[in-house]
Amino acid sequence: MKIAILGTGVVGKTLAGKLASLGHDVALGTRDPDATLTRTAPGPFGDLPVAALVKDHPTIQVLTFADAAAHGELAILATGGQVTLAAAAATGSALDGKILMDLSNPLDFSKGFPPTLSVCNDDSLGEQVQRALPAAKVVKTLNTVNVSVMIAPEALPGGAEAHTLFVCGDDPDAKARVTGLLREWFGWRDVLDLGDITTARGTEMYLPLWLRMMGAVGKPAFNIKVVR
Amino acid sequence: MKIAILGTGVVGKTLAGKLASLGHDVALGTRDPDATLTRTAPGPFGDLPVAALVKDHPTIQVLTFADAAAHGELAILATGGQVTLAAAAATGSALDGKILMDLSNPLDFSKGFPPTLSVCNDDSLGEQVQRALPAAKVVKTLNTVNVSVMIAPEALPGGAEAHTLFVCGDDPDAKARVTGLLREWFGWRDVLDLGDITTARGTEMYLPLWLRMMGAVGKPAFNIKVVR
Numbered sequence: 192m193k194i195a196i197l198g199t200g201v202v203g204k205t206l207a208g209k210l211a212s213l214g215h216d217v218a219l220g221t222r223d224p225d226a227t228l229t230r231t232a233p234g235p236f237g238d239l240p241v242a243a244l245v246k247d248h249p250t251i252q253v254l255t256f257a258d259a260a261a262h263g264e265l266a267i268l269a270t271g272g273q274v275t276l277a278a279a280a281a282t283g284s285a286l287d288g289k290i291l292m293d294l295s296n297p298l299d300f301s302k303g304f305p306p307t308l309s310v311c312n313d314d315s316l317g318e319q320v321q322r323a324l325p326a327a328k329v330v331k332t333l334n335t336v337n338v339s340v341m342i343a344p345e346a347l348p349g350g351a352e353a354h355t356l357f358v359c360g361d362d363p364d365a366k367a368r369v370t371g372l373l374r375e376w377f378g379w380r381d382v383l384d385l386g387d388i389t390t391a392r393g394t395e396m397y398l399p400l401w402l403r404m405m406g407a408v409g410k411p412a413f414n415i416k417v418v419r
Numbered sequence: 420m421k422i423a424i425l426g427t428g429v430v431g432k433t434l435a436g437k438l439a440s441l442g443h444d445v446a447l448g449t450r451d452p453d454a455t456l457t458r459t460a461p462g463p464f465g466d467l468p469v470a471a472l473v474k475d476h477p478t479i480q481v482l483t484f485a486d487a488a489a490h491g492e493l494a495i496l497a498t499g500g501q502v503t504l505a506a507a508a509a510t511g512s513a514l515d516g517k518i519l520m521d522l523s524n525p526l527d528f529s530k531g532f533p534p535t536l537s538v539c540n541d542d543s544l545g546e547q548v549q550r551a552l553p554a555a556k557v558v559k560t561l562n563t564v565n566v567s568v569m570i571a572p573e574a575l576p577g578g579a580e581a582h583t584l585f586v587c588g589d590d591p592d593a594k595a596r597v598t599g600l601l602r603e604w605f606g607w608r609d610v611l612d613l614g615d616i617t618t619a620r621g622t623e624m625y626l627p628l629w630l631r632m633m634g635a636v637g638k639p640a641f642n643i644k645v646v647r
Contacts, residue, residue, distance in 0.1 A: 305620075311539065348647070349646060354644075354646040383632070383636075385628075385632065385635050393631040394628060396539070396624040396625070397624070397625055399624050400622060400624065402621070403621040404621075406613070406614060408611075413645060415643040415645055417641060417643055418575050418582040418641060419638070419641035
């Protein structure tokens, strides 16, 4: 299918490569496509530049946020949390009526580690995105795991059945569709629907615990199982 | 051992009954012991009044916060989050040098459901308690599970090995001691040390997710396993 991925950080690039490998027609959205393609330095996680990704996956197009959004039947918002709303706004009306999977977290590292959240408690980035794009069907998901877990849940001990992912959003059909795609694309098996988009507060406010658990277990490739 | 339990809500009463059953010398701390013992109405969760608990467990003393704290070799702070700091302050210097297990969460239901947190993001109730009682050894724990799970972790599917509890605090020896007591008293098996008391932010900010998971799974008796 035609998929827009907004954001060219490690999450956007990894998902683009994975989905292109699965045969999907992927457009990567970025603020300035020429600048993005010209960059040669690796990212902060040692991730290859976009030009290298495109060399490996020649079907991936690199477009503006608006053009990528227009290309996609569905879009994945995978920017850093501090530019999420700017990226969403840049899509104009191109996502009207479409599913927008929001993976971003409002982490603010400007005061060092541990980061704080730039929105929390009585609002969330997921809600802000939904308010910014009221005609899009926002589904908050995948923001509670590291990118290596996003695309390969079976790699954790016990396999994909042994841990849980969440979906949050106002549109039940959109959440059901996303749940199916998460299974089809990446192999997710235990996907829990938390409710409307206000439940994104919970999954975003989980990030401070996630970061400390990462410190305690010594690696980013872990997740939680809801034992019920 | 001599244990102080501060707070006479469902958590304090349940822990008092359980620990008294195990043979411990329990003092329940409350603002006004006479008023607490005179109350005959059940609590908001159908929990029996303190007088009924004491009838079942005659060794349990009901004292002021300060007298209960003086009684305990160790104390458990089990008040509602909105009175936690008042209860801590009422103990004066009675907890100096002692371990204080802090189970409280800063949930504010004054604006309805879902509650917000009265402190979060760049501070936590655990840190506030530690600052209020600098000579106590505060260990934040048990605040991520319902009281039924606190005292019987083996009752969840897969048993006590199948899900995780956290400890947070500045004193490594106090955390090790609490970890041992959680195992001895209640049977906890997978206890993860998250780090210093600032990591309490993570476990408290997890509550909004916990509340939404409770809605999704339809019961309060669940927990998470850290799959790593």
